[in-house]
Amino acid sequence: MINRMFNSQAALATFAVISSIILGLLAGCSPxxxxxxALGSVExxxxxxxxxxxxxxxxxxxxxxxxxxxxxxxxxxxxxxDKAGVLIERIKAEGKNTPADVLITVDAGTLGYAAxxxxxQPLDSADVVERVPAxxxxxxxxxxxxxxRARTIVYSTERVNPEQLSSYQDLGASQWQxxxxxxTSKKVYNQSLVAMLIAEQGEAKAESIVxxxxxxxxxxxxxxxxKLMEAILAGQCDVGIIxxxxxxxxxxxxxNLPLALFWPNQTEEENSGVHVNVAGVGILKxxxxxxxxxxxxxxxxxxxxxxxxxxxxxEYPINDxxxxxxxxASWGSFKQNPLPLSQAYLLQPAAVKLMxxxxxx
Amino acid sequence: xALPTLLALxxxxxSFLHPDIESLSHLAQYVLPQTIKNTIFLVVGVxxxxxxxxxxxxxLTAVCDFPLRKFFVWALILPMAIPGYVxxxxxxxxxxxxxxxxxxxxxxxxxxxxFPDIYSYGGVVMALSLALYPYTxxxxxxxxxxxxxxxxxxxxxxxxxxxxxxxxxxxxMARPWIAGGTLLVMMETVSDFGTVAIFNYDTLTSAIxxxxxxxxxxxxxxxxxxxxxxxxxxITLLERRSRASQRFSQTRSSKSVAGRIHLSGMFRWLALLxxxxxFSLAFVMPVMRLLYWAVPNMDTExxxxxxxxxxxxTSLSLLAMMMIAGLALLMAFSxxxxxxxxxxxxxxxxxxxxxxxxxxxxxxxxxxxxxxxNALGAMGLSTPLLQGTMVVMLLAYSVRFMAVAFxxxxxxxxxxxxxxxxxxxSLGVSGIKxxxxxxxxxxxxxxxxxxxxxxxxxxxxxxxxxxxxxxGFNTLAVRIFELSSEGLWERAxxxxxxxxxxxxxxxxxxxRKSDVR
Numbered sequence: 001m002i003n004r005m006f007n008s009q010a011a012l013a014t015f016a017v018i019s020s021i022i023l024g025l026l027a028g029c030s031p032x033x034x035x036x037x038a039l040g041s042v043e044x045x046x047x048x049x050x051x052x053x054x055x056x057x058x059x060x061x062x063x064x065x066x067x068x069x070x071x072x073x074x075x076x077x078x079x080x081x082d083k084a085g086v087l088i089e090r091i092k093a094e095g096k097n098t099p100a101d102v103l104i105t106v107d108a109g110t111l112g113y114a115a116x117x118x119x120x121q122p123l124d125s126a127d128v129v130e131r132v133p134a135x136x137x138x139x140x141x142x143x144x145x146x147x148x149r150a151r152t153i154v155y156s157t158e159r160v161n162p163e164q165l166s167s168y169q170d171l172g173a174s175q176w177q178x179x180x181x182x183x184t185s186k187k188v189y190n191q192s193l194v195a196m197l198i199a200e201q202g203e204a205k206a207e208s209i210v211x212x213x214x215x216x217x218x219x220x221x222x223x224x225x226x227k228l229m230e231a232i233l234a235g236q237c238d239v240g241i242i243x244x245x246x247x248x249x250x251x252x253x254x255x256n257l258p259l260a261l262f263w264p265n266q267t268e269e270e271n272s273g274v275h276v277n278v279a280g281v282g283i284l285k286x287x288x289x290x291x292x293x294x295x296x297x298x299x300x301x302x303x304x305x306x307x308x309x310x311x312x313x314x315e316y317p318i319n320d321x322x323x324x325x326x327x328x329a330s331w332g333s334f335k336q337n338p339l340p341l342s343q344a345y346l347l348q349p350a351a352v353k354l355m356x357x358x359x360x361x
Numbered sequence: 362x363a364l365p366t367l368l369a370l371x372x373x374x375x376s377f378l379h380p381d382i383e384s385l386s387h388l389a390q391y392v393l394p395q396t397i398k399n400t401i402f403l404v405v406g407v408x409x410x411x412x413x414x415x416x417x418x419x420x421l422t423a424v425c426d427f428p429l430r431k432f433f434v435w436a437l438i439l440p441m442a443i444p445g446y447v448x449x450x451x452x453x454x455x456x457x458x459x460x461x462x463x464x465x466x467x468x469x470x471x472x473x474x475x476f477p478d479i480y481s482y483g484g485v486v487m488a489l490s491l492a493l494y495p496y497t498x499x500x501x502x503x504x505x506x507x508x509x510x511x512x513x514x515x516x517x518x519x520x521x522x523x524x525x526x527x528x529x530x531x532x533x534m535a536r537p538w539i540a541g542g543t544l545l546v547m548m549e550t551v552s553d554f555g556t557v558a559i560f561n562y563d564t565l566t567s568a569i570x571x572x573x574x575x576x577x578x579x580x581x582x583x584x585x586x587x588x589x590x591x592x593x594x595x596i597t598l599l600e601r602r603s604r605a606s607q608r609f610s611q612t613r614s615s616k617s618v619a620g621r622i623h624l625s626g627m628f629r630w631l632a633l634l635x636x637x638x639x640f641s642l643a644f645v646m647p648v649m650r651l652l653y654w655a656v657p658n659m660d661t662e663x664x665x666x667x668x669x670x671x672x673x674x675t676s677l678s679l680l681a682m683m684m685i686a687g688l689a690l691l692m693a694f695s696x697x698x699x700x701x702x703x704x705x706x707x708x709x710x711x712x713x714x715x716x717x718x719x720x721x722x723x724x725x726x727x728x729x730x731x732x733x734x735n736a737l738g739a740m741g742l743s744t745p746l747l748q749g750t751m752v753v754m755l756l757a758y759s760v761r762f763m764a765v766a767f768x769x770x771x772x773x774x775x776x777x778x779x780x781x782x783x784x785x786x787s788l789g790v791s792g793i794k795x796x797x798x799x800x801x802x803x804x805x806x807x808x809x810x811x812x813x814x815x816x817x818x819x820x821x822x823x824x825x826x827x828x829x830x831x832x833g834f835n836t837l838a839v840r841i842f843e844l845s846s847e848g849l850w851e852r853a854x855x856x857x858x859x860x861x862x863x864x865x866x867x868x869x870x871x872x873r874k875s876d877v878r
């Protein structure tokens with residue numbers, strides 16, 4: 001019994017020793033390993049001048065943009081990157097005390113979801129309204145697109161005559177039996193493409209289109225767009241659907257690539273065209289720096305920022321007055337689908353379920 | 362220690378307060394049947410393969426003698442430093458239809474149709490097993506080594522052949538280590554997302570992410586996560602059950618290992634071949650692939666920032682390693698001292714964090730922490746107190762990796778018999794002194810294993826790091842994520858190689874310390 005008691009004291013003492021060592025380590029190590037950010041946060045509280053951005057657009061794509069912004073305006077930008085869904089939960093959890101001012105994501109669906117979760121405040125910017133076409137920003141003014149990502153058809157120039165191609169839905173036709181490649185339905189780009197089909201064609205029609213795609217698949221869905229193009233190059237399939245910038249990267253690496261882009265749904269009725277999604281931005285409701293945040297958003301839609309923001313990733317600028325990268329220009333111009341992107345969020349769950357039902361993995 | 366884990370688990374279970382019937386009924390009809398089946402198949406497949414690989418390689422390198430044995434002792438640990446998704450990407454790149462192997466077959470024989478499809482059940486099991494077998498290998502090797510050749514000698518003195526002694530004495534005696542290693546592997550498999558995503562093999566974890574990010578329903582996603590937790594409870598119970606009635610009380614330091622078994626002619630080469638095969642598939646091949654990508658991109662990636670990533674990863678892993686191993690040691694000793702059902706439950710709960718998908722755990726922890734922080738802020742304390750500091754990060758790591766540190770310690774502690782306590786007390790050594798002078802040296806092997814496992818696991822960790830890191834603080838894993846999620850695998854190769862290289866150091870130290878011969 002005595003031993004028992006002694007042991008419990010011993011355990012307590014050990015605990016005290018170990019935890020004090022750990023605390024000591026923490027105290028000793030954390031300032032030394034992050035001196036700049038510790039200083040930075042103190043400054044931002046006192047002087048209220050560094051903007052904090054949460055972004056699901058990757059670091060190497062936003063870093064040069066923010067560097068230019070700081071250079072032109074003198075406003076510092078700090079940022080944290082993560083998946084959009086996680087960042088939104090983080091902002092909700094942080095509530096009023098969130099250090100963040102701005103959220104950037106790479107998909108209209110997540111922007112719509114963020115708006116619905118009530119984390120944004122209205123942009124209320126004449127610049128944005130003037131420079132960004134209405135269908136590429138939120139109808140309630142909670143977010144705006146910043147660059148366009150076009151999802152289009154890619155085909156083998158050796159085995160496909162582009163005259164055979166016409167629309168997304170036509171990839172389900174019998175001539176493409178066993179010749180189609182698709183990326184996994186878990187990628188948001190395909191989810192928003194199918195959401196667009198639902199908006200355009202109705203849910204029943206969209207489901208039969210997706211089913212006909214699945215029936216035409218040459219190989220199981222690939223894990224990314226680059227793999228899809230490699231499969232076409234290796235002769236496993238002849239056509240597929242990809243985002244244009246992946247094509248741009250492959251083209252840059254490999255000259256005389258026997259692949260080409262095709263712009264579908266151009267001759268269809270008025271309400272159709274190439275499916276586009278946006279990378280976009282919203283200002284947080286609890287931003288302590290809303291004026292500066294607005295300045296960042298307005299700067300991001302300006303000509304000089306647009307060329308860089310879209311250019312670093314071979315995407316399309318949000319406003320067609322901006323000059324585009326010559327490589328991107330060489331793929332030709334196309335008619336965009338004018339479907340308002342604020343609908344993407346509403347239709348995306350239906351799209352995901354539809355693809356599950358159609359057996360599109 | 363169980364408290365934060367409990368917090369995260371409760372967060373998951375509390376989702377039942379707001380059931381999202383619409384999403385759930387869709388999932389139940391179209392998604393769950395297939396993903397549950399896939400998850401079971403995957404866990405069983407990876408569990409079996411890693412056990413076979415881990416145990417046999419551990420036996421060969423710990424007890425037998427064959428050419429290059431000393432090299433393979435530590436070389437076979439190295440694949441642990443390769444994140445599962447990197448392993449998968451390298452394997453797929455090599456063996457898929459468009460990869461060099463099938464290309465070669467087509468050039469040589471006109472067709473590669475006979476080659477098995479890498480995008481298959483077999484492919485996923487292979488990738489995960491090659492990435493995870495070192496967990497079992499490390500733990501079981503520790504067992505074979507400390508149990509010494511003594512047991513083998515005893516067997517032989519009883520007239521058993523080497524083979525019989527292995528099956529009847531050594532293997533049963535190593536059961537807690539085998540079970541512990543396999544349990545870790547299975548939990549890691551259940552929570553894996555990156556590897557299965559590359560194969561487009563849908564598991565419960567992929568269903569969770571799809572529900573969260575695709576259907577925009579975090580409640581339904583968490584409800585799927587509870588299905589996954591049921592899995593883990595079942596696996597854990599089965600493991601407990603399988604050895605509930607056993608007691609392990611043998612101990613001998615490795616110094617007592619007598620001569621090794623000298624394998625006869627052909628077996629020597631077979632042993633060498635087996636080790637070589639596993640080592641090249643699980644390490645040489647992926648590293649070559651990474652090198653092939655990394656070299657041309659050296660100029661773009663090898664910047665001053667890169668060294669900041671290396672420093673960030675290393676210091677973070679060291680810190681987490683010391684803290685988590687310390688906490689696990691404390692927990693293991695306390696659980697041993699207070700051998701009550703309550704203590705057992707506490708231990709079980711604190712080790713469950715390993716099986717939750719990382720992102721779910723990160724959110725499950727972040728939400729209550731932020732709530733506490735906001736409450737403190739409302740009380741007039743300056744904010745942010747907890748967020749954006751390393752404290753939250755380390756707390757979350759310890760929830761996630763407690764199982765990794767605890768498992769090797771626990772098996773070693775099983776060997777410290779009550780009579781050893783009694784003996785030491787009779788010599789006037791008790792309390793802390795007994796812990797330090799008697800128990801600690803006896804679990805040294807387990808502690809070292811725990812430290813290496815935690816170090817490497819923290820190096821590879823992503824979701825928690827992403828969510829809780831202070832602004833401007835980056836690690837190698839974060840860098841890999843940033844690049845690979847945009848499909849820039851070529852540029853992600855250099856940071857991936859750096860993780861492997863830094864991971865080598867502790868593996869090396871471990872072997873130097875534990876392998877006397």
